[in-house]
Amino acid sequence: MTAVPAPRIEPGKTRHARITGGILIGLAILTAVVFAPDGTGIATFRLSRPTDALVLPNLVVPAVPFIYAAAAVLAFLGARQFLRGGTRWTSLSMGIGLAVAVAAFLVWATTGKAFSLTGMLQATMVRAVPIALGGLAGVLSERVAVVNIAIEGMLLAGAFTGALVGSLLGGMGGLAAAVAIGGLFGFILAALVVTYRMDQIIAGVVINLLVLGLTSYVSSQVFQEYRYLNNAPVFRAVKVPLLGDIPILGPMFFQQNIFVYGALIMVGVATYYLFHTRMGLRARAVGEHPRAADTLGINVYRTRYINVTLAGMVAGFGGAWFTLGSVGRFDEGMTGGRGYIGLAAMIFGRWHPVGALAAALVFGFADSLQQKLALLQTPIPSEFLAMAPYVATIIVVAGLVGRARPPAADGKPYVKE
């Protein structure tokens, strides 16, 4: 009847844009009202340490103007969502908005004090390591369609074994043992879910509980008595020549210990493996369409065993970070859910190794932020600050991920005809 074609109606996207806009404007109000400090203050950010080869001057930020500017940016981004929302800029606006809000928060917390940005970024990288490796382990196993909840347990097993064997044989021995034990648990998971077709979530939870129980028992019963069994050496930071002297980025990436370098290398190798090799192409085919892979003569079961075992080894290496990479000693449940945050990093990183690393840096930032803020003595109770990494996880996974798509066969056992 009507000659004029109807305008495109897009309620879903419009709603998403409005929610994003609402959140951004809420952040703008919060920034302007709560963070607007009483009196004039100056926040000082140190960009280098006096011992560095290249010493940068301190970054001095006048707090009030900065915070109002941040609020204005947030309000602009939010208003833009209402006026021109529903485009691909929605997620980007949200990301920028969150970053601006965090910067404003940091300036507010630092007002009248000094804060080492370099130290903060260095700590971000360090704290991102177990999350990135956990996420990488998740990528490796979910790319072959095995959901790996057991990463938490593999991290814990790696931490424990690293401490125990490290105490007896030294750091390298401990690290090798941690990798081996991670691989063992990866193999066990593969056997349970591939050969015996056990539910993947339940198999993962079983492994987590088993590792938690075993390590807690040994650490409370045995380590208490024989303290020399839980006294491992710690890998020290090694500065990479030249690269380590780059301002800001140098300390973050090139003045670190073996775990940071290991994580960076593994992310690179895994990316090459998954997307540029024959084995990687086959692994991804197994995760997307195992029946097709099977008809083309690819051994679905063997591919899954290999990749899940590799994932376990990566997680075991990441686990050793908790003991050999930081304190040299094992404590009960010391992984504190980093394996699960690793899985969140995997999702946020869209099942890509580099994405998982980037996501892990976001979580690592939240983690180190709460640690540094506790030192600055903000009015916020430290218990609330300690929630930061987990709150960041929820915000990121629920709000920012958008339509990330897991491998098509993810979580489904494959039954040959």
Next chain:
Amino acid sequence: MDIELRGITKRFGPVTANEDVNLSIRSGEVLGLLGENGAGKSTLMNVLCGLYSPTDGEILIDGVPATFDGPGDAIRAGIGMVHQHFMLVPVFTVTENVVLGVERTGRFDHLDLATARAQVHAINDQYGLHVDPDALVENLPVGVQQRVEIIKVLFRSADVLILDEPTAVLTPQEVDDFFQIIKALRDAGKALVFITHKLNEILEIADRISVIRNGRIVGEGLPKDLTRPQLAEMMVGRPVSFDVVKKPFAPGGTLLETRDLTVLRDTDEIAIDHLNLTVRSGEIVGIAGVQGNGQSALIEVLTGLRRATEGQVMFDGQDITRTSVRERHRLGIAHIPEDRQTVGLIKNFTVAENMVLDTYYDARFSRGPRVDWAQVNKVSAGFVRDFDIRTPSVFQAAGHLSGGNQQKLVVARELSRETKLLIAGQPTRGLDVGSIEYIHKRLIAARDEGDGVLIVSSELDEIMALSDRILVMFKGRIVAEYDANAGPVDKSAIGLAMAGAAA
């Protein structure tokens, strides 16, 4: 390359799927293998492509006996299969799909996709396939995906191509293109086996025809010597009538009417665009159109499974735009869904349970909160008899029935209550000739009893055989209308309208 199957017998325990089958496949020739679903076509081809080993008999390749221990052996011998359900990874590119399993690599296991891409181009050019090697498979139409499957087989240098029900998923235009490709392959000296249950297609494309029924070859011949009725009789085992007998057209009042109906897809694109249509009682309205032009959304919005964004749906004089599915059932709307496997049935439920999915709550079957299963089973057994559903008992899981019997079960459930309007989506897709004949009879019976019937089908022949009025849907609108009772309708005109020429 020529292949002889000699005395092939395949048994699964006590069940004999193929018995003493002799078949010859010759290069430069299309062998049409005709048979109903469950006749043993697929088992036979799985023997040939190495998935099953035969219980008895032998396979000769160019006169030399061959044994296959797995699909790999058959591929190496030059036998490739294009499966009915595509074996493609949707998120991979065409080239990645083609090389999967036979990848060339450089140092450090590095994939050499450049060489493969060039080979895909060469195959493209040789057979006129027109497939972009860098496109993601999930973005390709089904017809092009099928060509990717063919490239996959050719890339593995197959000389024998087995095509299992290749046209089941194609639109009429795509079938024409596909037949061109088959001819090009045949002229290049490939041997092709074309498996189907569609008589028209086998007569059009095959050079020789073998008919299989109950696991045995029951007839062979050349297309020029065979007629449709002969082939159908061989395939089904009894004479099949293609003539549709209808009572004289005597439409009643308007039953269903849509007014400026606009509906969105889940992705917020417009599926139906200000659509107006009417269905009167006592008439069959057929909607033709290439899949993806809003037909599915139309069925969903009429049956209450999808919300209308704008416009109205009127039924029997009342506005049902926002009426619930159950209320629509109560008003007398019956629905035969497009996908019986996922929408029409619950596969793990028994025949009896499926039979009362829409009526279990009414007084016949419920005693307070309790379902009277004895009554359900008794009534279901009656329907199983009335609708000729072949099942061992009403306690059989619906998923274990053949496609034809599953569809009969859906039809039985929908038509066994008081109905005024029947909405059927792809009512005979994937069914054998016998079941198609039966379902058509039931649809016509509903019309003759004074129901309005709305049929959506991508089979143009079906629409033309059944409909009193034919509507063509294109991009969410009705772009053409034909009155089938006024005289013969020009099939090619409909085809053009389906392609958007009338819009």
